[in-house]
Structures are given as C-alpha cells and as structure tokens.
Amino acid sequence: MNQNFYQPINGQIVDIIDESPTIKSFVVVPEEEFKFETGQFVELTLPGVGEAPFTPSSSPADSEKMEITIMNAGRITALLHQCDKGQKVGIRGPFGNGYPIDDFVGKEIYIVGGGVGLAPIRSLFLTLIDRIKEFKSVVCRFGARTPDDFIYKNTLFGSWQSIAGVDMKLTVDEANNDWDGNVGVVTTILAQDDVDVANSAAVVCGPPIMMKYALLKLLEFGFSDENIYLSMEKNMSCGIGKCGHCMLGKYYVCKDGPVFTYGQIKKYPEIWD
Amino acid sequence: METVFISKLKPFLDAVAEQMELYVPKKTGRHFVYSKYNPSTETVVEFNNIRTCVPAKEFLFPVRELAATSPKSLDLKDIKPFAVFGLKDCDLRSIEILDKVFADDEFQDPFYVALRENIFIISGDCTEIGESCFCNLFNGRAFAGGGFDLNISKINDGFIIEAGSQKGQGFIEGHRSLFADVPEALLAERNENRARVQNQLEQNNTELQLNTTLREVVENSQNSEVFDVESQNCVECQACTRVCPTCHCFYLYDTKLQSYFAKMKMWDSCMRTGFAAVAGGANPHKVLGDRIKHRFMHKFVYFLDRYGIDMCVGCGRCVDADPSEMDMRTVLRKLSEEFKDKKEANVTK
Ligand code: SF4
Ligand code: FES
Numbered sequence: 001m002n003q004n005f006y007q008p009i010n011g012q013i014v015d016i017i018d019e020s021p022t023i024k025s026f027v028v029v030p031e032e033e034f035k036f037e038t039g040q041f042v043e044l045t046l047p048g049v050g051e052a053p054f055t056p057s058s059s060p061a062d063s064e065k066m067e068i069t070i071m072n073a074g075r076i077t078a079l080l081h082q083c084d085k086g087q088k089v090g091i092r093g094p095f096g097n098g099y100p101i102d103d104f105v106g107k108e109i110y111i112v113g114g115g116v117g118l119a120p121i122r123s124l125f126l127t128l129i130d131r132i133k134e135f136k137s138v139v140c141r142f143g144a145r146t147p148d149d150f151i152y153k154n155t156l157f158g159s160w161q162s163i164a165g166v167d168m169k170l171t172v173d174e175a176n177n178d179w180d181g182n183v184g185v186v187t188t189i190l191a192q193d194d195v196d197v198a199n200s201a202a203v204v205c206g207p208p209i210m211m212k213y214a215l216l217k218l219l220e221f222g223f224s225d226e227n228i229y230l231s232m233e234k235n236m237s238c239g240i241g242k243c244g245h246c247m248l249g250k251y252y253v254c255k256d257g258p259v260f261t262y263g264q265i266k267k268y269p270e271i272w273d
Numbered sequence: 274m275e276t277v278f279i280s281k282l283k284p285f286l287d288a289v290a291e292q293m294e295l296y297v298p299k300k301t302g303r304h305f306v307y308s309k310y311n312p313s314t315e316t317v318v319e320f321n322n323i324r325t326c327v328p329a330k331e332f333l334f335p336v337r338e339l340a341a342t343s344p345k346s347l348d349l350k351d352i353k354p355f356a357v358f359g360l361k362d363c364d365l366r367s368i369e370i371l372d373k374v375f376a377d378d379e380f381q382d383p384f385y386v387a388l389r390e391n392i393f394i395i396s397g398d399c400t401e402i403g404e405s406c407f408c409n410l411f412n413g414r415a416f417a418g419g420g421f422d423l424n425i426s427k428i429n430d431g432f433i434i435e436a437g438s439q440k441g442q443g444f445i446e447g448h449r450s451l452f453a454d455v456p457e458a459l460l461a462e463r464n465e466n467r468a469r470v471q472n473q474l475e476q477n478n479t480e481l482q483l484n485t486t487l488r489e490v491v492e493n494s495q496n497s498e499v500f501d502v503e504s505q506n507c508v509e510c511q512a513c514t515r516v517c518p519t520c521h522c523f524y525l526y527d528t529k530l531q532s533y534f535a536k537m538k539m540w541d542s543c544m545r546t547g548f549a550a551v552a553g554g555a556n557p558h559k560v561l562g563d564r565i566k567h568r569f570m571h572k573f574v575y576f577l578d579r580y581g582i583d584m585c586v587g588c589g590r591c592v593d594a595d596p597s598e599m600d601m602r603t604v605l606r607k608l609s610e611e612f613k614d615k616k617e618a619n620v621t622k
Contacts, residue, residue: 007347047527052552241378242523243525
C-alpha cells in the first residue's frame, strides 16, 4: 500500500557525547524497529523545528540504538547541539545506498577521512572489523585540524590502534604539545605503497577540499575511477529522489548516493563546489 | 474506444459535475484560470482556445500540503474523484513527466498518487496557438495524443468527444442520451482544424528549428557565457518555475500546529539563491547564471538521461510569466548558435 516516506518514526535522544569543540554525538533510540546499512543516511527531525540529513556513525549491527555525530554548522545542527538527553526526535529513512561491503571482500580497503567525515567512516569501520577476516586489510588515514578536533578520540587513539588487520595513521594540520604524530594535511600521510592498488578499494569522506586532493593522490597512485568511493554531501530534503535539492548531474545524491564511485560522477563539473 | 458528438458543452459539464467536483478554465483578462464549476450558476461555458495561464499541476501537487505529523503519524486521507477540464496536449505530457518523478518508482509520493488516481482528465484541442507556444520542438501537438480520460475537439456545430481511458469510456456509456454519433464529415472537419493549428505552430517556431538535439546543445553549454549574460534580464521572481507545469522541486519544513507537530511539503524553486546550499555554507549555484544553467541542464540533459524524456513541454508559460526580458526560446536559440559556431570552428581546425 501507499507508504508515506515523509513520515518520521518517533525516537528519543538518550545520550550525548562531546566529541570536539564543535561536534557532538547523539545516541538515538527509535521507538520502532529501524534498520540501516552502513553508509545510508537518515533525516533527523527536531519536531516542529526542522530536519537534516546525517549518516549514522554506529554499526548497523546495533539494532537497539543508533549514533549520529553532528557538527554545529547550520540552523538545525545548532539547535540540536542545544538539546538535552530525553529530547524527542523523528527519524526518516534510511535513504540511499550504503557502502558496497560485499564488493570489498578479499580486498585491501584504503579509507581516507577527515573532520566530521569520520562519522560515516566509523560506521563503515565498525562493520568492517566485525568481518575483518574477509578483507585483506583495512588501511586508515585520518586527519583533523588539531588533535582536539579528532572525533571518537577514545577509540581512535586507543583500541583502534591495535586491531589485527588494521593499519591506522593519523595526522593533524596543527599539532599541540601532546601530539607526537604526523603534522600536515591528510594527503601527506598517503603513500603509494600503503596498499596494493590493483587489489584495493578506496573510500574517501571528509570536507570537499580534502576529498578533492585525496582523490587526486589516489588517481596518481593508479586507483581506477571505479575503485574510488566518494561520499557526497548535498542538502538533502526528501531523501527519495523527488524534491530536486540534491542533484548531482542526472543523479539524486539521496537516492543514487550518497556513496558514488568517482567514475559515476566525474563528468559533472561541480562535484566539489 | 468511442468517439461521440454533442452540440453544447453545458449539459456535458453538468453531467460531470453531478458525479464529482469539476474545475473549468475561466477567462480572466487575457488568460484562462481554473475555477470550480457550479452547474446552477454557470451559464456561459468557455472552451479555452489555448492552455490555461497557471498549469493543472496544482491539482496533483498542491503548493503546500501536510506531509507528516508527530507524535501521532498522519493518516492518509481518502481522496474523492474530481475532474479538470481544459488541459491541452502540453499539459497531458507534463503530467506524464510528473508521473515519472512522483509515481513511477519504488518511492511513490502517496499524496500525488492519491490525487492522480482520482483525477478525471478532460482535455481539449487547441483552437489556435499562443504567441509563446513552442511545444512542437518537443514533439508536442496542438491536440491530445493520449493521457486523457476524455478529449474534446471544438468544431463549427458542436464538440467531438473522444474517450481515452476506461474511465472516459465508462462516462460515455453511462450518459448515452447526452451524445449522438459523429458523422464522418465532422471527423474530417476536426482533422482539418488540427492540421491548421499544427501548421501555425510550426510556422511560429521556424527560427527555433535546430538541426541537432537540444540535449546536445545544452550539454555542450557548460562553459557558455549565455547564462550569465541572459541572467542580467532575470529579476529572480521565480515566476518561471511556479507556472512551469513540469517543475516539481519542493522542500519539507517543520512547524507546530494546534496540538501536534507537522511536516509540510511546499513548492520550492531552483532559482532561489539558497536552493542548493549545504549546512556548511557551500553552494554550487551561488551565482544566478549558474542557477539558470542548472535549470536548463536539468530540463534538457539530466532529466532526459534519467527518465528518457525532456522535462519541458514547450508550453511557453515561463515566457509569458516573466516580468522581464528573459525568454527560454532566446536562450535556446543563442546556445544553439554558439554550438553551431563551435562545431564549425572544430571542422575548420
Ligand atoms: S520568471 Fe524570469 S525573471 Fe522570474 S526568476 Fe524566472 S527567469 Fe528570472
Ligand atoms: S533529497 Fe530530495 S531529491 Fe534528493
């Protein structure tokens, strides 16, 4: 019958985690069963106020709750940042395609991320390490402006550093006294011999400028257009390919994305605008 | 399916109105605008010569509608059948386009679908052409080819009514006494009328005949300055997207009504500055010329690539609505000239 995709289901924020000066994670419990695949996004409604699109940062395997990491960057996100535990929310979705995990099997997965782009990547990462034996390796190259700006610090600086099959390197644009890692933009920690390019898939998610330069590096390393997966940001509204807000050439980012191979979208001139 | 004759429109429209709410075109100034038909007060019934000023899309895609509520979910309401008279071929083809977006994929818009299933479409042949009509560029015609329940052709002594769907056929069968058979001569008259108006249409647009596809022209205009130059004529009123029968962008916004929260669905326009802006502030279409370019790309390239048809029916409403000098035909003509020059330059190189 006629399903109303505009209708959110009810949910509640049960916990809020400060991730960085501008970023918080919200733990949301939906009142009804809600399933998603890693990389898909949801529309989070603040009732009576508005809604905005986010890719959950938690693992889809956790069916009880979902984590959504939000940077304070606009009207709705600023209001979400003012919310307390117990806040009622609405959830629509999930929308779009997820990461094609099954296509990754047997490969090395090269994940390049930065800033709040680590949110979708965290969900992907958790999904991958659940099945880590199926992949040759998971190679992570993450950047942030300063050490403080990294999100998921506890796990990122802690347990994620020593998972068998995972090779993790971090960098910051500007160091502070506690930082003994690399200093420089994320492309400075990308190296040709990080992975066996011919047998790898690359995943890139972060601010447009970072994605643009990371992409150039990956192409230089010899990655094919079809093996580079980009998470595109647009101002999604409906989520179902109707409202026209998220167009990228002939694609609706909400429905055909948000994950695209570079090959799919490279002919459109405005991908990084 | 059947074709019948009736000498006057009023008894026919009265019969429709007896069954369901009916909307008809009313002449207001130079234009036709839809209004509700009331059999007891309506004495003169007009047969609109050309398309109405505002398209029929509002009947299927209202300017603003309630899309969801919380905490209690919205119950989808039952829609009663209703009829709209006066659509032209361009209108029928624009509904085909809206169907592709709202009804033909795995994510149907339940509000559109409910209205679409309940609309009874009574179209009519164009008895002349509008100055801005250029539908022939999109294989459009001055008479309906399909997509109607009933179609009406005006002839000297009355009207020929043709059924185009089971619903339409059912109406004719249910109202036998209203109709008479159509003599061959009247059908011939109809065909002559159609050919005459179609010819006018083609004469009107000789300047716009391209020897290549619009898709090719527009796709190759990515770096053209025409959009920026022409944008100087645009006052950003968004009238073009509002009167367009195929433009369907909307946005969802949340508000509080009496005792519950509501999510509303409301028309939007890609001509609006912030239309494509993301939360972080980035905006691929900050410049007006880029928005106009996007509008053309969407209509003539992207939509075609996705759905297999142009997202323009050539009705010319945007030309009429524009308070300034912006004219889609001029833009297309300039782009095609530019494209031709570029091509020739490449050949001589
Ligand atoms: S109708 Fe004309 S002036 Fe108004 S927004 Fe459209 S192109 Fe610009
Ligand atoms: S968000 Fe509406 S079309 Fe993609």
